[in-house]
Amino acid sequence: MIIGVPREVKDHETRVGLVPSGAAALREAGHEVLVETHAGEGSTLSNDEYARAGATILPTAAEVWSRADLVVKVKEPQASEYAFLRPGLTLFTYLHLAPLPELTGRLLDSGVTGIAYETIVEPDGSLPLLTPMSEVAGRLAVQVGAQYLERPSGGRGILLGGVPGVASANVAILGGGVVGTNAAKVALGMGAHVTIVDRNLHRLREIDDIFNGMVVTLASNAWTISETLKLSDLVIGGILIPGAAAPKVVRRDMISSMRRGSVVVDVAIDQGGCFETSRPTTHTDPVYIVDNVLHYCVTNMPAAVPHTSTFALTNATFPYLLELANKGIERACKDHPGLCAGVNTWRGDVTHPGVAASQGCPFKAMHGDAASSRVSAGTEQRA
Numbered sequence: 001m002i003i004g005v006p007r008e009v010k011d012h013e014t015r016v017g018l019v020p021s022g023a024a025a026l027r028e029a030g031h032e033v034l035v036e037t038h039a040g041e042g043s044t045l046s047n048d049e050y051a052r053a054g055a056t057i058l059p060t061a062a063e064v065w066s067r068a069d070l071v072v073k074v075k076e077p078q079a080s081e082y083a084f085l086r087p088g089l090t091l092f093t094y095l096h097l098a099p100l101p102e103l104t105g106r107l108l109d110s111g112v113t114g115i116a117y118e119t120i121v122e123p124d125g126s127l128p129l130l131t132p133m134s135e136v137a138g139r140l141a142v143q144v145g146a147q148y149l150e151r152p153s154g155g156r157g158i159l160l161g162g163v164p165g166v167a168s169a170n171v172a173i174l175g176g177g178v179v180g181t182n183a184a185k186v187a188l189g190m191g192a193h194v195t196i197v198d199r200n201l202h203r204l205r206e207i208d209d210i211f212n213g214m215v216v217t218l219a220s221n222a223w224t225i226s227e228t229l230k231l232s233d234l235v236i237g238g239i240l241i242p243g244a245a246a247p248k249v250v251r252r253d254m255i256s257s258m259r260r261g262s263v264v265v266d267v268a269i270d271q272g273g274c275f276e277t278s279r280p281t282t283h284t285d286p287v288y289i290v291d292n293v294l295h296y297c298v299t300n301m302p303a304a305v306p307h308t309s310t311f312a313l314t315n316a317t318f319p320y321l322l323e324l325a326n327k328g329i330e331r332a333c334k335d336h337p338g339l340c341a342g343v344n345t346w347r348g349d350v351t352h353p354g355v356a357a358s359q360g361c362p363f364k365a366m367h368g369d370a371a372s373s374r375v376s377a378g379t380e381q382r383a
């Protein structure tokens with residue numbers, strides 16, 4: 001198979017869909033790899049590294065898209081890439097089609113097989129190609145929170161870990177899932193006092209075991225959140241209800257009760273955010289202030305650390321890519337229902353029930369069986 005790797009064109013997107021080690025493994029398996037020049041540059045991966053891995057470097061996106069059987073990317077195609085969609089092409093990337101009727105229409109009209117990272121599901125119900133970006137965002141949330149607590153960044157002037165004789169900062173984490181536990185690891189490592197709030201008691205028991213009692217766990221309700229926030233220097237929002245907008249568990253009056261110069265990092269902003277005062281921000285202009293509290297609400301946090309994020313993402317995507325390349329799309333999907341669940345468009349039909357439901361168009365299972373329909377409609381998220 002010929003695998004194409006174009007450079008990402010979405011604003012501030014500097015990740016890349018394949019790293020040189022992946023190119024080498026594909027070559028060893030007998031495939032051809034075409035990489036657009038400078039595709040890896042944003043992730044500090046040079047043309048030379050790809051060339052040494054056996055990839056062919058091509059000067060334009062058009063050449064990569066037109067020669068490849070399968071294009072591997074990070075973000076959904078942008079308007080400038082629509083002209084490259086054509087029959088026979090397979091696209092393997094984050095697609096997030098539910099809110100994108102225009103792109104869905106383009107994929108259907110062109111007959112492209114669109115395989116979305118975010119709807120690939122494993123037998124235990126996990127979403128293996130979403131987890132790595134939540135790991136990155138959770139860890140990064142503490143790093144950026146610590147930076148904005150510094151006085152020159154507008155914060156209270158607090159060192160997360162304190163020093164002997166001066167108390168450490170209080171970090172509250174709302175939601176103890178992938179984002180929450182990764183944030184807790186970093187906050188503990190920096191010496192902060194950490195509290196995790198979750199509505200799932202079973203999850204809180206697991207967290208208590210994982211951290212051996214080093215974090216305070218609290219059951220989620222408005223009273224608990226309100227009292228916790230009054231004493232928190234940094235609050236991280238990592239709540240998710242799959243397929244739904246994040247619940248606004250933090251009201252404005254709770255924000256007003258926080259100390260001047262405290263920081264909130266709403267990681268869940270891509271699902272609408274869990275603070276009433278949150279609105280989406282960008283890496284160019286990441287923070288704003290409400291009631292003297294700094295708000296960081298960047299919707300694509302992993303793009304701030306593209307080198308780490310690219311490797312984290314491709315570690316997870318590569319086994320699926322290799323399977324698609326080695327077996328061909330149809331056999332790979334027949335053999336692997338979790339991978340089949342990633343197929344959102346196939347020969348002009350929508351093959352994912354969630355995408356079909358969100359756009360009011362008919363759903364047709366890829367193999368005419370129930371494989372795809374096993375996936376819940378609740379997996380349309382970000383990356």
Ligand SMILES: NC(=O)c1ccc[n+]([C@@H]2O[C@H](COP(=O)([O-])OP(=O)(O)OC[C@H]3O[C@@H](n4cnc5c(N)ncnc54)[C@H](O)[C@@H]3O)[C@@H](O)[C@H]2O)c1
Binds near residue numbers: 178180
């Ligand atoms: N901004 C970004 O760049 C970025 C990057 C990665 C992930 N995210 C987002 O971060 C959010 C969290 O992702 P995740 O992978 O950790 O999800 P997850 O499913 O692993 O964890 C979510 C947790 O929220 C808890 N929860 C649900 N309702 C709650 C409530 N009312 N009170 C307290 N806890 C509640 C759940 O029990 C669960 O433990 C998602 O919205 C995800 O899209 C954003």
